[in-house]
Amino acid sequence: MKNKIFNYDIAELTEFLIKNNFKKYNATQIFEWLYEHNETNFNNMTNLSKNLQDFLTKNFTTINLKIVKVEKSVDTYKFLFCLEDNNYIESVVMLHDYGKSVCISTQVGCNMGCTFCESGRLKKIRNLQTYEMLEQIYLIQKELNIKINSVVLMGIGEPFDNYDNVLKFVKLINNPKTLAIGARHITISTCGIVPKIKQFSEENLQVNLALSLHAPNNELRSKLMKINKVYPIEDVLKEIKNYINKTNRRVTIEYLLLKDVNDQERHALELVKLLKNLNVYVNLIPYNETSKINYNKSKKVQILKFYDILKKNNINVTIRKEFGKEISAACGQLRSKEVNK
Numbered sequence: 290m291k292n293k294i295f296n297y298d299i300a301e302l303t304e305f306l307i308k309n310n311f312k313k314y315n316a317t318q319i320f321e322w323l324y325e326h327n328e329t330n331f332n333n334m335t336n337l338s339k340n341l342q343d344f345l346t347k348n349f350t351t352i353n354l355k356i357v358k359v360e361k362s363v364d365t366y367k368f369l370f371c372l373e374d375n376n377y378i379e380s381v382v383m384l385h386d387y388g389k390s391v392c393i394s395t396q397v398g399c400n401m402g403c404t405f406c407e408s409g410r411l412k413k414i415r416n417l418q419t420y421e422m423l424e425q426i427y428l429i430q431k432e433l434n435i436k437i438n439s440v441v442l443m444g445i446g447e448p449f450d451n452y453d454n455v456l457k458f459v460k461l462i463n464n465p466k467t468l469a470i471g472a473r474h475i476t477i478s479t480c481g482i483v484p485k486i487k488q489f490s491e492e493n494l495q496v497n498l499a500l501s502l503h504a505p506n507n508e509l510r511s512k513l514m515k516i517n518k519v520y521p522i523e524d525v526l527k528e529i530k531n532y533i534n535k536t537n538r539r540v541t542i543e544y545l546l547l548k549d550v551n552d553q554e555r556h557a558l559e560l561v562k563l564l565k566n567l568n569v570y571v572n573l574i575p576y577n578e579t580s581k582i583n584y585n586k587s588k589k590v591q592i593l594k595f596y597d598i599l600k601k602n603n604i605n606v607t608i609r610k611e612f613g614k615e616i617s618a619a620c621g622q623l624r625s626k627e628v629n630k
């Protein structure tokens with residue numbers, strides 16, 4: 290099987306080329322074609338020798354994902370990709386006033402089984418490789434002719450359940466010679482796998498960490514997220530505290546608001562108690578209703594009440610802008626439709 294060029298950083302490609310009697314500078318040339326000129330056909334890389342073009346064609350593939358569908362609303366594009374093994378994944382592009390961000394998938398399906406999540410209904414089939422994560426961004430940039438400014442790992446999959454590939458991906462896209470996405474513009478979102486949060490705190494990376502909390506007590510969180518039975522709230526928050534102390538970085542707490550489930554004043558007050566004195570920032574997420582899951586979106590007035598309680602108690606908080614209501618914007622919806630076909 291051929292190697293995947295988008296798995297390689299420049300040092301690895303240089304080593305591979307030198308081993309095969311090519312020159313160090315050839316790696317730089319190839320990276321310029323791939324990442325500056327968006328050229329993925331080796332035969333069009335006109336400053337490479339014919340010998341090197343043939344060698345690359347024989348040994349490497351470039352694009353392995355296929356765009357199957359693009360759904361568009363005013364400020365959002367949703368991409369459905371088909372992988373080489375005919376599995377499907379999806380990514381969402383959001384056009385903010387301050388830049389363009391993409392939420393990518395890290396696994397085919399997910400084993401975490403959060404009850405509000407369409408992705409969790411389709412079990413994990415496999416982890417994505419580094420090149421499959423990178424190609425999502427690469428193809429989106431090419432298709433829409435845009436430069437992505439920030440990347441969130443919050444699509445299908447639990448990033449820390451695919452730790453090594455995710456870490457390699459983050460380092461790769463952060464490199465100025467590849468996609469050059471600033472570390473502070475990359476966010477890894479986890480449902481709270483405690484040993485991996487600990488491991489991640491030792492990586493010395495400047496990327497952002499987000500924790501999907503979604504409930505202020507164990508009883509409720511265990512109903513929403515089965516990972517809570519393995520790593521309950523007190524263990525996760527203890528590790529988050531260690532992470533903050535070690536890295537000196539603020540952590541985002543994701544809180545999905547579900548009507549009459551976790552959006553009442555008492556929940557907000559419980560959340561305040563939990564997060565007081567922690568260097569965190571709470572992102573309240575209005576739920577994106579899907580036909581298959583029995584949760585509803587909180588009323589606007591309730592969302593604002595929840596927000597006010599946090600704010601009045603000095604918790605840093607924002608309400609996430611809603612994107613792509615007209616399309617299948619809830620994580621996993623587009624893939625789920627395709628798989629169910």
Ligand code: SF4
Pocket residue numbers: 399400401402403406407408409410444445446447480620
């Ligand atoms: S919310 Fe995230 S971790 Fe939970 S099932 Fe969905 S994809 Fe998996």
